[in-house]
Amino acid sequence: MxxxxxxxxxxxxxxxxxxxxxxxxxxxxxxxxxxxxxxxxxxxxxxxxxxxxxxxxxxxxxxxxxxxxxxxxxxxxxxxxxxxxxxxxxxxxxxxxxxxxxxxxxxxxxxxxxxxxxxxxxxxxxxxxxxxxxxxxxxxxxxxxxxxxxxxxxxxxxxxxxxxxxTAREHDAAVARISHLPHLLAAVLASVGADGGPLALALAAGSFGDGTRVAGSRPELVRAMCEGNRSALLDAVDDALGRLGAARGSLASTGGLAKTIDVGHAGRMALQNQPALSDLTLDLTAPDVLEALRDLGSAGGRIVGLNGTTVLARTP
Amino acid sequence: MxxxxxxxxxxxxxxxxxxxxxxxxxxxxxxxxxxxxxxxxxxxxxxxxxxxxxxxxxxxxxxxxxxxxxxxxxxxxxxxxxxxxxxxxxxxxxxxxxxxxxxxxxxxxxxxxxxxxxxxxxxxxxxxxxxxxxxxxxxxxxxxxxxxxxxxxxxxxxxxxxxxxxTAREHDAAVARISHLPHLLAAVLASVGADGGPLALALAAGSFGDGTRVAGSRPELVRAMCEGNRSALLDAVDDALGRLGAARGSLASTGGLAKTIDVGHAGRMALQNQPALSDLTLDLTAPDVLEALRDLGSAGGRIVGLNGTTVLARTP
Known part of the structure; x- marks a missing residue:
C-alpha cells in the first residue's frame, strides 16, 4: 500500500x-x-x-x-x-x-x-x-x-x-451549479429576507430556513470556494439570472410562473429520483480507458472498487 | 367561546x-x-x-x-x-x-x-x-x-x-421575501443544477439539497401562492435580481464576492440570533391600540395571550 x-x-x-x-x-x-x-x-x-x-x-x-x-x-x-x-x-x-x-x-x-x-x-x-x-x-x-x-x-x-x-473542466462546471451557486443564492436570499426587517424574520419558517442555511458558513471559506471557480461560476450565475429574469418578466406581464415552477419541480425530482445503478467493469490497460472513465462520470456513474487493473464501477 | x-x-x-x-x-x-x-x-x-x-x-x-x-x-x-x-x-x-x-x-x-x-x-x-x-x-x-x-x-x-x-401590505411584502421568493429561487436553482446533467446531480450534496428542497412541493400550490402575491413578489424578485446581478458584475470585474457573501452571512445571522423577547401588555380599549398592534408586529413582536381587553405580548 x-x-x-x-x-x-x-x-x-x-x-x-x-x-x-x-x-x-x-x-x-x-x-x-x-x-x-x-x-x-x-x-x-x-x-x-x-x-x-x-x-x-x-x-x-x-x-x-x-x-x-x-x-x-x-x-x-x-x-x-x-x-x-x-x-x-x-x-x-x-x-x-x-x-x-x-x-x-x-x-x-x-x-x-x-x-x-x-x-x-x-x-x-x-x-x-x-x-x-x-x-x-x-x-x-x-x-x-x-x-x-x-x-x-x-x-x-x-x-x-x-x-x-x-475532467477538470466538467468538474468545475458541475460544482459551480450544485455547490457554488447554491451558496451565492443563499447569500442573496438571506440579504433580501433581512431587508424585510424584524417582521419578515419573525415570520420566516421552513423555506427561508432551508434556502439560507449555507449562508451561515464561514464567509472567508465561501468566498475562497466561489471566487476560486470564477469562470464556471459566471456561467452558472448567468443561467440563474436568465431564469430568474424570465420568471420576473412572466410574473410582470401575464402574472404566471408555470414554466419556472414546473421546470424547477422537474429538476428537483431528477435529483430525488436518480436512476438505479448497475455494475460495470473497466480495464485499466485498455487503450481507450481514459475516455471510458470520463464517460462513466458524465453519465452519473462511479468507481466503487479496484481489483488489480480491473475497475469495478456502477453506472445508470 | x-x-x-x-x-x-x-x-x-x-x-x-x-x-x-x-x-x-x-x-x-x-x-x-x-x-x-x-x-x-x-x-x-x-x-x-x-x-x-x-x-x-x-x-x-x-x-x-x-x-x-x-x-x-x-x-x-x-x-x-x-x-x-x-x-x-x-x-x-x-x-x-x-x-x-x-x-x-x-x-x-x-x-x-x-x-x-x-x-x-x-x-x-x-x-x-x-x-x-x-x-x-x-x-x-x-x-x-x-x-x-x-x-x-x-x-x-x-x-x-x-x-x-x-397590515395586509406589510404581511404580503414580508412573505414575498421569506416564503415566495425562496420557492422561486429553489425552482431556479433546481433548474440550473439539472442543466448540469447526471454528473452535476451525482455530485450534489448538502447545499444543493437544502437550496432546492421546496422545489419538491406540489407545483400547483407553489404557483397559486406565488402568483397570488404578484405585486409584492415582483419587488422581492427585483431585490434578488439586483443583488445577484451585482455579484455577477463583481465576480466578472474584480473576481471578488466579499460584499455578497458577507451581507448574506449577516442576514442569516440575524435570522439565527433574533433578539430575546420581553413581556409587554397592550390595552384593547386604548384609542391608539391599532397603531400599537401594528408597531408590535413591525418590531418582530407577537401576541401570546388575551385577558379580557388586555393583550399579553412579547417584543424584542
Missing part, C-alpha cells in the same frame, strides 16, 4: 490523514498551523515540517496530498520533489491544474475533490469517516498518469468514498 | 376545525371536496353543505374561517350572510382584502394567515397541533373591527399559535 503525505491538516486534510492511517497506510502530515500540528500529534499522528514531509515522500515514492486553501497551493507546489506523485483536495480543479502546469510541471498530478462538508474547519473538526459514502472526484484529462490515478482512487476507496472520474 | 365555521377542509382548514374542536369550541365545516367531507365526518367532525354551514354561522353569530384556495374565495364570499364575522387563512392578504371589499363589504373581516407547511394537502394531512408554536398573522388595517380581531386572536391562541399583528 502506497504511503501518503498530507500537506495541510484542516478539516479535509486532517480527515484524509486519519482515514489513511485507519486504512493501515504509512501516513504523515505537515501543516503551517501550529495548533493543528499539536492537535494532530496529540491524537497520535506523525506530523513533521514541510521539508521533512516532502523528503520522506521522495524517499518512499509516496502520494502527496495537497490539502491547503487555494491561495497557499503555489507555495507547496514550489517545494515538491521532482516527479512526485501528486493529488489535491481543493474544491476547484482547473485553477489547480493550471498552477501545477506552471509551477511543478514535473509532478505526476491527478486532481481530486472529496465532496465533504465545509461548515466547520481545523484539525479538530476532522474525522476518519468524513468521506464514507461521499463522492470523491478524480480528474481524468488528456495524458492523465494511470499509475497515479490508481493511487488516488485507492486512497479514496480506502476512505470509503466512491470515485467520480471526470 | 365563539362558535367557528370553517369553509374548506384541506390541510389548513381541516387543521383549524380540529384545533377549534380540541379547544372545546362548537365547530363545523363545509367543503366542496366529497373526499375531504367524508374523511372529516369519519373522524367525528360536523360537516354540512355550504348553505347550511353559513346559515348556522348567522344563527350563532359564529366566526367564519375561509380556508379555500384564493381562486375559490370569491364564490364563498358571495354566499356569506350580512354582517358576518369573517377571517381567512389564505397565504396572501391584500388580494383577499380587496375581494372582500368588492364582493362582501358588509362582512366584519379581519385577515389571517397561519404560517404552517404547504407540502402535503387534503383533510388527511391536517392535525389539531399543526399551528402549535407557529406564527398566525392577523391583519390590522385602518378601521379593523376590534371585536372580530379579538375572535381571530382567540382562535389562533386556542390553536396554540402566537399572533403577529400587521
Amino acid at each position: 502506497r504511503s501518503v503525505c498530507v500537506v495541510g491538516l484542516g478539516l479535509i486534510g486532517g480527515s484524509v490523514l486519519r482515514a489513511a492511517a485507519r486504512a493501515g497506510r504509512v501516513a504523515w502530515g505537515a501543516t503551517a498551523s501550529r495548533a493543528d500540528a499539536e492537535a494532530a500529534r496529540a491524537d497520535g499522528h506523525d506530523v513533521v515540517d514541510l521539508a521533512e514531509a516532502l523528503d520522506r515522500a521522495r524517499e518512499q515514492d509516496a502520494l502527496v496530498v495537497v490539502a491547503v486553501p487555494l491561495p497557499a497551493v503555489e507555495e507547496v507546489l514550489r517545494a515538491l520533489p521532482e516527479g512526485v506523485r501528486l493529488t489535491d483536495v481543493v474544491s476547484v480543479k482547473g485553477p489547480v491544474a493550471d498552477l501545477v502546469e506552471r509551477v511543478a510541471p514535473h509532478a505526476r498530478y491527478v486532481g481530486g475533490h472529496p465532496m465533504a462538508g465545509t461548515s466547520a474547519s481545523g484539525w479538530s473538526a476532522g474525522r476518519a469517516d468524513l468521506f464514507e459514502g461521499a463522492a470523491w472526484v478524480v480528474t481524468v484529462d488528456e495524458g492523465t498518469d494511470l499509475d497515479v490515478l490508481t493511487d488516488v482512487t485507492e486512497l479514496a476507496l480506502a476512505a470509503k468514498a466512491h470515485v467520480v472520474p471526470t | 365563539r362558535s367557528v365555521c370553517v369553509v374548506g377542509l384541506g390541510l389548513i382548514g381541516g387543521s383549524v376545525l380540529r384545533a377549534a374542536a380540541r379547544a372545546g369550541r362548537v365547530a363545523w365545516g363545509a367543503t366542496a371536496s366529497r373526499a375531504d367531507a367524508e374523511a372529516a365526518r369519519a373522524d367525528g367532525h360536523d360537516v354540512v353543505d355550504l348553505a347550511e354551514a353559513l346559515d348556522r354561522a348567522r344563527e350563532q353569530d359564529a366566526l367564519v374561517v375561509v380556508a379555500v384556495p384564493l381562486p375559490a374565495v370569491e364564490e364563498v364570499l358571495r354566499a356569506l350572510p350580512e354582517g358576518v364575522r369573517l377571517t381567512d387563512v389564505v397565504s396572501v392578504k391584500g388580494p383577499v382584502a380587496d375581494l372582500v371589499e368588492r364582493v362582501a363589504p358588509h362582512a366584519r373581516y379581519v385577515g389571517g394567515h397561519p404560517m404552517a407547511g404547504t407540502s402535503a394537502s387534503g383533510w388527511s394531512a391536517g392535525r389539531a397541533d399543526l399551528f402549535e408554536g407557529a406564527a398566525w398573522v392577523v391583519t390590522v388595517d385602518e378601521g379593523t373591527d376590534l371585536d372580530v380581531l379579538t375572535d381571530v386572536t382567540e382562535l389562533a391562541l386556542a390553536a396554540k399559535a402566537h399572533v403577529v399583528p400587521t
Whole structure:
C-alpha cells in the first residue's frame, strides 16, 4: 500500500490523514498551523515540517496530498520533489491544474475533490469517516498518469468514498451549479429576507430556513470556494439570472410562473429520483480507458472498487 | 367561546376545525371536496353543505374561517350572510382584502394567515397541533373591527399559535421575501443544477439539497401562492435580481464576492440570533391600540395571550 503525505491538516486534510492511517497506510502530515500540528500529534499522528514531509515522500515514492486553501497551493507546489506523485483536495480543479502546469510541471498530478462538508474547519473538526459514502472526484484529462490515478482512487476507496472520474473542466462546471451557486443564492436570499426587517424574520419558517442555511458558513471559506471557480461560476450565475429574469418578466406581464415552477419541480425530482445503478467493469490497460472513465462520470456513474487493473464501477 | 365555521377542509382548514374542536369550541365545516367531507365526518367532525354551514354561522353569530384556495374565495364570499364575522387563512392578504371589499363589504373581516407547511394537502394531512408554536398573522388595517380581531386572536391562541399583528401590505411584502421568493429561487436553482446533467446531480450534496428542497412541493400550490402575491413578489424578485446581478458584475470585474457573501452571512445571522423577547401588555380599549398592534408586529413582536381587553405580548 502506497504511503501518503498530507500537506495541510484542516478539516479535509486532517480527515484524509486519519482515514489513511485507519486504512493501515504509512501516513504523515505537515501543516503551517501550529495548533493543528499539536492537535494532530496529540491524537497520535506523525506530523513533521514541510521539508521533512516532502523528503520522506521522495524517499518512499509516496502520494502527496495537497490539502491547503487555494491561495497557499503555489507555495507547496514550489517545494515538491521532482516527479512526485501528486493529488489535491481543493474544491476547484482547473485553477489547480493550471498552477501545477506552471509551477511543478514535473509532478505526476491527478486532481481530486472529496465532496465533504465545509461548515466547520481545523484539525479538530476532522474525522476518519468524513468521506464514507461521499463522492470523491478524480480528474481524468488528456495524458492523465494511470499509475497515479490508481493511487488516488485507492486512497479514496480506502476512505470509503466512491470515485467520480471526470475532467477538470466538467468538474468545475458541475460544482459551480450544485455547490457554488447554491451558496451565492443563499447569500442573496438571506440579504433580501433581512431587508424585510424584524417582521419578515419573525415570520420566516421552513423555506427561508432551508434556502439560507449555507449562508451561515464561514464567509472567508465561501468566498475562497466561489471566487476560486470564477469562470464556471459566471456561467452558472448567468443561467440563474436568465431564469430568474424570465420568471420576473412572466410574473410582470401575464402574472404566471408555470414554466419556472414546473421546470424547477422537474429538476428537483431528477435529483430525488436518480436512476438505479448497475455494475460495470473497466480495464485499466485498455487503450481507450481514459475516455471510458470520463464517460462513466458524465453519465452519473462511479468507481466503487479496484481489483488489480480491473475497475469495478456502477453506472445508470 | 365563539362558535367557528370553517369553509374548506384541506390541510389548513381541516387543521383549524380540529384545533377549534380540541379547544372545546362548537365547530363545523363545509367543503366542496366529497373526499375531504367524508374523511372529516369519519373522524367525528360536523360537516354540512355550504348553505347550511353559513346559515348556522348567522344563527350563532359564529366566526367564519375561509380556508379555500384564493381562486375559490370569491364564490364563498358571495354566499356569506350580512354582517358576518369573517377571517381567512389564505397565504396572501391584500388580494383577499380587496375581494372582500368588492364582493362582501358588509362582512366584519379581519385577515389571517397561519404560517404552517404547504407540502402535503387534503383533510388527511391536517392535525389539531399543526399551528402549535407557529406564527398566525392577523391583519390590522385602518378601521379593523376590534371585536372580530379579538375572535381571530382567540382562535389562533386556542390553536396554540402566537399572533403577529400587521397590515395586509406589510404581511404580503414580508412573505414575498421569506416564503415566495425562496420557492422561486429553489425552482431556479433546481433548474440550473439539472442543466448540469447526471454528473452535476451525482455530485450534489448538502447545499444543493437544502437550496432546492421546496422545489419538491406540489407545483400547483407553489404557483397559486406565488402568483397570488404578484405585486409584492415582483419587488422581492427585483431585490434578488439586483443583488445577484451585482455579484455577477463583481465576480466578472474584480473576481471578488466579499460584499455578497458577507451581507448574506449577516442576514442569516440575524435570522439565527433574533433578539430575546420581553413581556409587554397592550390595552384593547386604548384609542391608539391599532397603531400599537401594528408597531408590535413591525418590531418582530407577537401576541401570546388575551385577558379580557388586555393583550399579553412579547417584543424584542
